[in-house]
Amino acid sequence: MAKKKTEHKRKTFTEAIGLNNIINDKTGFIAGLILLCVAIYICVAFFSYFSTGAADQSLVTDLRPGEVENTSRVFQNVCGSLGAIISYGLISRCFGIPAFIIPAFIALCGLRMMGAYKKLNLTKWFMGMALVMIWSSITFAKALTPLMGDQVYNPGGDHGAFCVQYMENLVGTPGLIAILVIIMLAYLTYLTSETITVVRKMINPFGYIRDKVKFTVVHDSKGDNTENIYDDEVVIEEEPVEPTEYVDPTLAEPIDLPTEPTIVPQEPDSLYSPNGGDKTKNTAEKEGPGFEVEEEKVEEKANSKTLANNNLPLTPINPREPFTKWKFPSLDLLKEYTSDSKTNYVSQEELEANKDRIIKVLNDFGVQIRSIRATVGPTITLYEITPAQGVRISKIKNLEDDIALSLAAIGIRIIAPMPGKGTIGIEVPNAKPNIVSMFSILNSRKFQDSTMELPIALGKTITNEVYMVDLAKIPHLLVAGATGQGKSVGLNAIITSLLYKKHPNELKIVLVDPKKVEFSVYSPIAKPFMAAVEENEDEPIITDVQKVVKTLKGLCVLMDERYDLLKAARVRNIKEYNQKFLRHELNPEEGHEFMPYIVVIIDEFGDLILTAGKEVEMPITRIAQLARAIGIHMIIATQRPTTTIITGNIKANFPGRIAFRVGAMMDSRIILDRPGAQQLVGRGDMLYLNGADPVRVQCAFVDTPEVENITKFIANQPGPVRPLEIPEPLSEDEAGGGGALDTHNLDPLFEEAARAIVVSQQGSTSMIQRRLSIGYNRAGRLMDQMEKAGIVGAAKGSKPREVLISDEVSLDNMLLSSVDK
Secondary structure, three states, X not given: OOOOOOOOOOOOHHHHOOHHHOOOHHHHHHHHHXXXXXXXXXXXXXXXXXXXXHHXXXXXXXXXXXXXXXXXXXXXXXXXXXXXXXXXXXHHHHHOHHHHHHHHHHHHHHHHHHOOOOOOOHHHHHHHHHHHHHHHHHHHHHHOHHHHOXXXXXXXXXXXXXXXHHHHHHHHHHHHHHHHHHHHHHHHHHHOOHHHHHHHHHHOHHHHHHHHOOOEEEEEEOOEEEEEOOOOOOOXXXXXXXXXXXXXXXXXXXXXXXXXXXXXOOOHHHOEOOOOOOOOEOOOOOOOOEEEEOOOOOOOOOOOOEOOOOOOOOOOOOOOOOOXXXXXXXXXXXXXXXXXXXXXXXXXXXXXXXXXHHHHHHHHOOOOEEEEEEEEOOOEEEEEEEEOOOOOHHHHHOOHHHHHHHHOOOOOEEEXXXXXXXXXXXXXXXXXXXXXXXXXHHOOHHHHOOOOOOEEEEXXXXXXXXXXXXXXXXXXXXXXXXXXXXXXXXXXXXXXXXXXXXXXXXXXEEEEOOOOOOOHHHHHHHHHHEEEEHHHOOOOOEOOHHHHHHHHHHHHHHHHHHHHHHHHHOOOOHHHHHHHHHOOOOOHHHOOOOOOEEEEEEOOHHHHHHHHOHHHHHHHHHHHHHOOOOOEEEEEEEOOOOOOOOOHHHHHHOOEEEEEOOOOHHHHHHHHOOOOHHHOOOOOEEEEEOOOOOEEXXXXXXXXXXXXXXHHHHHOOOOOOXXXXXXXXXXXXXXXXXXXXXXXXXXXXXXXXXXXXXHHOOEOHHXXXXXXXXXXXXXXXXXXXXXXXXXXXXXXOOEOEOEOOOOHHHHXXXXXXXXXX
């Protein structure tokens, strides 16, 4: 058997001469340090030359033997004779003042060799700095020479003076100026395209100012004239045409793509003609499933920068009094991304490649199909396939992993069958997902014209439609998903939607933030938009567990008070009550008042359950069961979708569910009662469920700087000066009729539990559970009785209580005195 020849890799030039053994990280650092010092030395010499150049001029131009050593100290330059010679050569004889670019480039070379800027492209820097130096030399020689007076050097050096003289002789002074301007603009245009915009503004300043003026468009719809004012100061009435800045680009027509002739013949009526213009159907002459790319639905954009509805009800009472001058946030506070104007999220090549792979996988397993329809969304493309006659749906459903392997993509999800359609859907993530900004969601007529009581704009669906829900009809929402998949951004999108549409008199928010950092950005709007118990008015964003419990119990008290008012008003819900109040049908002297909606948003609900348990779950369950009619709605979020956190009571009373990506199918079943969330791609990809089938939505992205802009704007508005006060809940002492210990109703295990606490000097409820083998509720009641008896102190959150009795003798004396009383 012949011996296989080994291939020898060709050596580079540095390897051939052995230079790579010499140049390494250490030698490069030392060489770079030397170059940096040389650059600093030259700069110092240049600066010294400006003051000592005249004294050293005669010595440099007529050097004599031995003068270079400067033994007699005849050179005045602080860098000695060498500095004087270098300065004279580069400044006077060469480039003048722009010669400073030379040591600057040497310094860049030194930093590059030292490894400080490893990605520095020295070739580009050399070409750019050389061009700037030559151009500056000529410009300085032309422009600064008359201003410099009698200097020993020309500001542009001998090079600049020569070039100016030569070019003026050739093209004259106007030609020289024109050449310099053209070179400058060409170079700046190469650096940044903003140069073109600046030049256009300079050429036509009046046109630029005219374009900045906002105008009013008068629409004539069904005989009614409605005006949409963009700017209060300048209003120009135009003909009834659509504003150019809001017209969406024309979408491409559907394209018919050829496929492999290996599947059943295509039905004639399922292909569109690829010729533009009319979308007429034609007969497919080739065999294979037809492939149709559905036109992306483009939302009609808002016709005003302010999205809130200013049409107040024609009632004797204005619900926004006394803050009638309140200004709602505008779209200018949000960031507009380049993807907002996109209409084609996926290239035709990617669509065709995915289609071919799907067909191949199905064909390999003997599944025949008749047509494929692609619906392109911002992050997901839905491929709807129509199976041939006799193909079982379960057969395609079982190929989910094989299709994912073929497409080499995560997040493949098969919907079999599609609700209301005779097709099977395959959701495939796009190769390049696009950001769905909050600007693009709120800048839509759908959001602006919404008449929902509590509108929430969640994002965009696969069909590129803005997806909105009414929190007042949900009425409570559960948000869950793994860490880092978009829950916090989703909560910010929900709050932003409400702030853009609701007046402070119409909405109050209760924020619970156990992590203490998620909702801190909303602290500037605490006074106009938040609600809190009296002791929390200085810090309405609740971070302490005990304050959470007190606030929730206070909301229960408020709920009961509101129901009493509804009963007295003979109405069934908050909407009917407010309408009656605004029509003067209710007497304020009898306690009636306009009721704002209250939205309670709890982040990290799992942490509250772990630390407070039933104390938190019970009031939340009661509010979720009863508070819909009186306008209190809850949104809870957790990153731990387990049965201990999302209990049966929570799931039963939170019909609205949002699931971001989770790690396991079991987590998805806990959130949605079905699989699917484990197949999401993350980064805001979510499933919304409120009824039969979940809807896949790409959550709107709102960044922290945008939220800060909104809160600063709202904080500067003339609004309420303090949060809405939530009633104080009844304390256990008040509810029990006094603070004294009732010895007749003591738990039989009270004495044993008290001795266990005193002996261990640990006031822990869990310790009582373990010692006495009892449940949490009974242990909690024992601890409350011991607090009334003065054995332990008040609760300190998750920490053990302080034990106030030091020994058993003191405990016995205290118990005897209680019995005597």
